[in-house]
Amino acid sequence: MTTEHTRSSGDSSVIAQIEALDAARSALVADDAVLRLTETDAEERSGYQPATEDGLGERMIMNMGPQHPSTHGVLRLVLELEGETITRSKPVIGYLHTGMERTGETLTYLQGPTNVTRMDYAAPMFNELAFSMATEQLLGIEVPERAQWIRMLMCELNRLASHMLFMATNGMDLGAVSMMLYGWREREELLRFIETVTGLRMNHNYIRPGGVAADLPDGWRDDLLRTLEPIPERLEEFDVLMTGQPIWQNRLQGVGVITTEECLSLSVTGPILRSTGAAWDLRRDMPYLRYDELDFDVLIGTYGDCFDRYAIRLGEMRESIRMVRQILDKMPDGDYKIQDKKVTPPPRARIGESMEALIHHFKIYTEGFKVPEGETYAAVESPRGELGVYIVSDGSSKPYRMHMRDPSFANIQSYPHMMADSLIADTVAIISSVDPIMGGVDR
Amino acid sequence: MSEDAASGQTAVEDDDAARTPDVELIHGVPMVRVGTQATLHPDREEYVGLVESLRADGYWLCVDLCGVDYLTYEAPRGLPEGVEAERFEVVVGLVDPTGRRRLRVRVQVPGDDPTIDSLVAVHPGVDAYERETWDLFGITFEGHPGLSRILLPDTWEGHPLRKDSPTGDIPVQFKAPRGLRS
Structure with missing residues (x-):
């Protein structure tokens, strides 16, 4: 059903x-x-x-949020209204700001992922991945093949979970309250699998510079297949519940329209840019990890409205499942982290046997490993768009400066332009369709 | 004999190339290539014009803009010859979606005059990034339509990502004053 609304792109030069x-x-x-x-x-x-x-009629200024249930956490919108119509607006952010970029300067590269994983908390794997990739670029190391594939597996599962969260909140925002329960239920199932691998539902600190924290547990393959098995069927149910429903379509189609050119000018990436018909996906266009060895489609929309953004995320979940199945077939054997004692801690068992291992363990956990001076930028395609990390290293074991380019931070700039001349009732649909995660916006 | 001398010379050149990064000129601005990443180093006057020319070359998407405070940085900065190191740097990330290329622009901003022209007229999407950089580093972007605090409250004093800004001794704001407890 979604194929009517989303297309996959061929080569879009x-x-x-x-x-x-x-x-x-x-x-x-x-x-x-x-x-x-x-x-x-x-x-x-x-x-x-x-x-x-100067000709402006009577208006009203209304502050929506930061404690409004549909503002996805603590987003505040200042709306200028003329009757029911929004004339101008502005997102106000910063309610979750805790100075995580500054905190990042006081943590070693090994501790870094624990910090960045809390930024975009619905897609923690991607934060860790971008941070680890930037650190590895500075170190000039290449992580082992199995670690690359494990990272890819966990990221695609995280993308599924994140889009499930979108389905749940988007449904709830628009009054399809049962959708919240379904989306949440599927997400919990996925998080349960992620928990068996990483130990935590969220804030995993699983992807670390040099590889991943632990190998996949015994029986992971069957467990994952069991977890994935019901999902395609449930996605069909989502279609029945929402995609084909006239009420759903009327609430979303033609609402919050944005064009490709506006998106590019406003630095907007991810599903919002793709909903306008521009096929821009870093996984395909600037491949990292081993995405160039996977067969998948980049889904694009036509109208750039809330409905396209919804349909693209639904389609991307199907693509993610397709990717996970390919990863299952191709998962290589080998090390899950680089065997470089200066970067990754030695295995627990070695510490009792080898004096050197004990020293390396002690050094890594007390002062961390030193990273050559320089600056680098690494970017990944998070569920919300380009997630980049800019790190400046001064040769010590802590980043001199760590900047996170969070997709939501740029994406919410599109709100005033999407909302101009629309009704208050549509604001909720528009807020939801951008899927901002305020933890990432405010950092 | 002459062949030997020639090959000896190329070997020396190769060695040099490996040690010092490749420098070439793009729109009259030195570009440094380290690995796969290319960085341009314009001065403050060239900066906006350069990004505009790059936009015409296909770098349509400005993905990132951030500040760096090099106050306590001691390692070499990786700047090409002729570019004088200053306290602040504004770093801009550009993407060419058609050519699938990336480019970075690093502009030096002196600590005693932390101002730079705004990029909003070239890439409206840097609006929030410039506000963030002003908020956290105190770098003023001239020509920005509404340079106000974005992450911190309006009443905040100072710019917390500056290296000389104190950490840890700012009183917690969301606590009732002591007098009310007793």
Whole structure:
């Protein structure tokens, strides 16, 4: 059913034209969709606004959030309303800001993943992966083949879980409350498998510089197959429950429309960019890990509306299952982490036998390993778009500067443009369709 | 004999190339290549014009903009000849979706005059990133339509990602004042 709405892309050599991009940019720059108020002003001026000299009619400024149930955590939107219509708006963020980039400067590269995994908490594997890839680039090491495939497996399962969370919250936001239960149930099943591998449902600290924390447990293959088995059928149920329903379609189709050119100008990536018909997926276009050895389609939409964004995520879950099945067939044997005593701790059993192993263990856990000076940027395709890490190393065992390019942070900039001239009732659909995770936005 | 001399010379050149990174000029700006990553080093005046020209070359997507404070950095900075190291750096990440290429732009910003032209007119998507960089580093982006705090509260003083900003001794804000407890 979704194939009617999403297409898979062939080779898209050109995804936009510079003339169209220029036009979109000048429209965005001239457009006054963004309400330029500081957060204090927005609070003080909240309420009725009399008509002004320069032709603006009577308006009202309303603060939606940060404790609104549909704002996905602590997003606050300042809306300027003319009756029921939104004229200008602005997302206000920072309610979850805990200075994690600064914290990252005080933690060693081995401790780093525990910090970054808490940023985009619905996709923790991707945070860890990007951080580890950047560290490995600076170290100039290549992790073993099995570690690459385990990373890919865990990331695709995490993508499935993250999209399930989207299905649940998107459904709930639009009044399909039973969808929340279904999405949550499937997600828990996936998290249960992830827990057997990593020990935790979330904040895994599983992918680390040099490989992964532990090998896959005994019987993982059967366990995973059992976990995956009911999912395709359940995705069909989602189709019955939502995709084909006229109410669902009416709430989403033609709502929150954005174009490819606007997305590119606003640094918006991921399913939102793909929903406009631009096939841009780092897994295919700038392959990392072993994605070039997998057979999968990049799904794209046509209209760039909330419905396309929903349908793309539903389709991407099917693609992820397809990928996981291929990974199951191709999973190689070998080490799950690099055997470099200066980077990864020695196996527990060796510590009791070898003095050297004990020293390496002690050194790695007390002062960490040193990373050559330099700067690097590593990016992965998270469920929300490009997740990048920029690390500057001064040759010590802690990053000198660690910056996280979180996709949600850039993506929420599209809100004012999607919401201009739409109704308040549609804001919830639009907020939900971007699928922001505030932990990643605020860091 | 002459052949030997020639081959000896190339060997020396190869050695040099391996040690010092490759420098070439793109739009008159030095570009350093380290491994697969290319970085451009314009000065503050060239910066916005350069990113605009790169956009015309296909680098349509500006994925990232962040600041770095090199105040306590002691290792070599990896800058090409002619680029003078300053306290701050603004680092911009660009992507060419058609050519599937990436490029990084590093601009030096002096510590005693932390201002730089805004990129918003070239890539409207850097709006939030420039606000974040101003918020956390105190680098002013001239021409930005609404440079206000984004992650920290409006009332916050200082810029916490600067290396000379203190850590750990800022009183916790969300605690009732002592007097109310007794």
